[in-house]
Amino acid sequence: MNAEIIAVGSELLLGQIANTNAQFLSGRLAEIGIDVYRHRVIGDNADRLEEEITEAEKRSDIVILTGGLGPTKDDLTKETVAKYLGRKLVMDEPSLKAIEEFFIKAGREMSVNNRKQAIVIEGSTVFFNRHGMAPGMFIKTESTCFVLLPGPPREMKPMFLEDVTPVLLNELGAGQPVVSRVLRFFGIGEAELETRIEDLIDTQKNPTIAPLASDGEVTLRLSAKHAVEGEAWQLIEDTEQLILARVGQHLYGINEETLVNKAAELLQRESKTIAAAESLTAGLFASELGAIAGVSSVLKGGVVCYTNESKRDVIGVPQSILDTEGAVSERCAIEMAERIKQQFNANIGISFTGVAGPNSLEGHPPGTVWIGLSIDDYPSTALMLSLRGERNYARIRAVKHGLFQLIRSLEKK
Amino acid sequence: MNAEIIAVGSELLLGQIANTNAQFLSGRLAEIGIDVYRHRVIGDNADRLEEEITEAEKRSDIVILTGGLGPTKDDLTKETVAKYLGRKLVMDEPSLKAIEEFFIKAGREMSVNNRKQAIVIEGSTVFFNRHGMAPGMFIKTESTCFVLLPGPPREMKPMFLEDVTPVLLNELGAGQPVVSRVLRFFGIGEAELETRIEDLIDTQKNPTIAPLASDGEVTLRLSAKHAVEGEAWQLIEDTEQLILARVGQHLYGINEETLVNKAAELLQRESKTIAAAESLTAGLFASELGAIAGVSSVLKGGVVCYTNESKRDVIGVPQSILDTEGAVSERCAIEMAERIKQQFNANIGISFTGVAGPNSLEGHPPGTVWIGLSIDDYPSTALMLSLRGERNYARIRAVKHGLFQLIRSLEKK
Structure with a gap:
């Protein structure tokens, strides 16, 4: 199946924001x-939107629209889609009730515009918006699935992950439940990861294994199909075990976990x-x-x-270490x-020193970085990285390595 | 004139990167x-690219293409545009020479693929790439201007600002030189800025004054047209003086300056x-x-x-201040x-404390922030902000306010 956004x-x-919604959705799809x-981007203009929908229905199995579901008269996505499909707009009572309750709680007057947000296209599957007001919608025509999502990323992302993904997996599975899990790896390149599990990727058809690399991380999406959902999960479990036996030391999280969220969660769980x-x-690092x-x-x-x-003077690294080993050294990282x-x-003390x-x-080239880690009374460790790329690439990558080392250490304890 | 990207x-x-090029170009346009x-995004596919170009030429005065100018066989933007326009591809000698020199310097073998990067569309205005290999191009047909730019933002942005903008301004001016300057403001909302200079915006036609808001900052682009370029600049100067007499205290930079670049530049200039x-x-703040x-x-x-x-314990704020005035206080900010x-x-010492x-x-609501500033032996100052919005919005906005205070203080000294 193919999609357009x-x-x-x-x-x-106007360039006020980047279309990060399209990036997010593309990655998940x-x-x-x-x-x-x-990907298409158009302004708040009904004629150009109708043009786009008309073209999109001809060529795509799935058309995802983001934005234009708000309360103002500029917001016209559902109106335009309804007109194009020849369907009526109807009030979605659960959404209306939630909006009314929001205004009561906030002690504010609810304007007529806000009622407009609870209106949906007749016959659509409605996705309740747990992080905002405008609900999402799913409508299937002869040839195409239309998905309408709110524009703000904090409303759109959870709705897509929690509500839309199961519907799309169901479409893919042609009625059979499809379940999936994302394994997140760090410290291993996409090419190396693929090589190490090449035989699994080539021979496994259920679950399928789809690798994806971005920003120094690699993910594997395992998707399994089975008439019994529990069996589908079992298929994923079995394959996951095979994969982790080979590259488990690089796993840091599953599904939507990020390095920094996972690190914070482990620190809290271990009370460190x-x-x-x-x-x-x-x-x-601290700012992240x-x-x-x-x-x-x-x-x-x-x-x-x-x-x-x-x-x-501030941290107390002895001058003798700076003189003999330098600031970019294992010894300095550990002292820090x-x-x-x-x-x-x-x-826990963690340190970053490098070029x-x-x-x-x-005498060290740019990208040389030492990361020191000292946890309670365990022996301290230090890791050297040779990062390529620009100044800020090296800084960001160093922080990710630091988070990954921290996660690995906390998981072991 | 209208454009599409x-x-x-x-x-x-695949969602590996967001289309920040389109955001950048949209803002500048x-x-x-x-x-x-x-905005349109397509993959490395000649048929779909030709479709897009065909559609775009029909409806747009300016079509800007980014990406697909690299050395691999996947890169086919210029090939597809050349075919569509019925033009030949020719070698651009200055670009070829620069690429050859790069490989000699790096001590690496130059592959045949890299020669491909120096090939351009016959009859186009060629933009030499000072930050990479592939040159950009400008081609004018009966109805439409095509602009081809490299994909990496660090190559694309300077080429657009330095080389493409003058060409587009010339198109806009229909032969008359058009010059422009962007004034960058902070600490004033778009609505307030517009109100204070509303009469100028309404009456000024040469230069035109175009406001744009994004991310807590507001810019004004002044664009003037005159047969004599020096006269055009004089028109801009005159209007700029009128504007700054009213809102000059909010100006922090011009053209491509950012708050953090400007602050760093002033620190270096003043040796502080x-x-x-x-x-x-x-x-x-430190990380920025x-x-x-x-x-x-x-x-x-x-x-x-x-x-x-x-x-x-680490900074030395007296416990008595923390006990009586609290951490979120003017006194604590100044001590810090x-x-x-x-x-x-x-x-210079700068501090950020808040919620x-x-x-x-x-007892302070989220978004309450104190920024303290201590410069040499001058009396210290502190500023209170009441920021709205989410946790990270408040943190980012606080840093911008800190940079702006720093810039104002360094400019006065």
Whole structure:
């Protein structure tokens, strides 16, 4: 099956936001084996939207529309689709009730416009919006499945994952339940991962195994089909075991987990506090953790020690180490990790020191990074990376490696 | 004039990257008064690309294609456009020479594929690629201007700004030189900025004044047309003075300057070093500065003090202040800024303390932020913000306010 994604919204055409919805949906569709051939972006304009829908129905099995479901008169996605399909618009009572309750709770007057958000296309499968007001819709015609989703990513993403994906898997399975699970790997390239499980990818047809690489991470989507759903999950379990026996040391999470969410979750679960000493990453590691709500119970803080002077005076790395081994060294990374742990009275100290570039430092080329890790009274460890690419690529990649090391260590304890 | 943007590349359809090129180009085109009606994304497929070009030529004055100019056989943008326009492909000698020199310098063998990158469409205006290999192109047909740009943003952006924009402005000016300048404002909303200069926007036709808001910043693009280019610049100067007399205190930069680039540049120009004490921003301020190459001459470092304990023990904020005024207070912000300045032996200390959310803290609602600033021996200052929106929105916005305060202070000194 193939799909196209039509995003509706003038803010996209003015360059105020990037079409990250299309990126997200494309990634998820690829994972379940649906090919995306086209993205389209148009403004809040009924004629151009109708043109796009007309074209899209001719050539695509699945047409996903994002945006234009809001309360204003600019929002016209469902109106245009309803007109095109010759269907009526009807009130969706559960959505209306939720919107009314929202306004009562907020102590605000509900305008007539807000009722418009609860209106849906007759005969569609309605997806209740748990993170906003406008519900989503699924409508199947002779040739094509239309999916209408709200524009804000925080409403669209959970709706797609929780409500739309099962419907699409069902379409793919032609009635048979299809279930799927994503395995997330770090520290292994796509080519290497594929090579190590090539025989499984080639011979396994149920579940299918679909690899996808992005941003230093690789995922495998396992999708299984069986008349009995429990059996489908068992098929996935069995294959997962075969895969993990070979590359399990690179697994960090499943489904929607991210490195930083997983790290924060493990810190909270193990009740371990952490502090970071950051040179080339300059606060990026702490800041990434700081983005997670509730992280203040485990993130004590850290020091950005961009200069040797601050490594010595603020963190307490002995001058002799800086003189003999240099700031970009295993010894310095370990000193930084151990001292930051003590200084912040934390269970875990992590450190990043290296060469962001563009110039070399202490004779080390850009991309040379040492990550130190000190956990409670366990012996400290340090890892050296040789990262390629630009300054900020190296910084971001170093933080990901740090998170992965942290996850691996917490899982072992 | 209206435009559409066609991005070519299967990596976009797999969700590996977002189409940030379209966002960038849309923003820049809006600034010079060109309306963008459509974005398109297709994979590396000649038939679908030809379809898109055929449709686009019928309806758009300007068609911008990004991507597909690389060395592999998947890259077929120029081949497809040449075929569609019935033109030949020819070798661009300056580009070939630069590619050859690159391989000699790198000590690597140049493959035949790399020669392919220097091939251009006959009769096109060729844009030399200063940040990569594949040149860009401009081709005018009876009805439409085609612009071909490389896909990597770091190659595409400077080429568009430096080479393509003057050509498009010339098209807009119908032969008369059109020049333009972007004024960048912070700390003022789009609606307020427009109200304060409404009479100028309404009455000024040369230069035109085009406002654009995104991400907490507002820009004004002034575009002037005159047979004599110097006169066109004078028209811009005159209007700029009128605007700045009213809202000059919110100006932070011109053209492509960003808050963080401008702050780094001023720190370097004034030879002022800086250290940051960060609570809710958790290292984001230091990390943003750390993204700028060469910033190590002015960024000393900082402390992420996520807990009251670390504000006291690592930075030295007196317990009495934390007890009586709290961590989210003017006094705490100023203490943090002054003490971090001393601790890192820097000229400037900046601090961020507040409530990221989702929960309240010390009775303050999420979005309450104090920013402290201490510069040399000048009296310290602190600024309170009441930011709306989600946790990470508040953190990012707080960092922008900090950068803006820093810029204002450095400009005054």
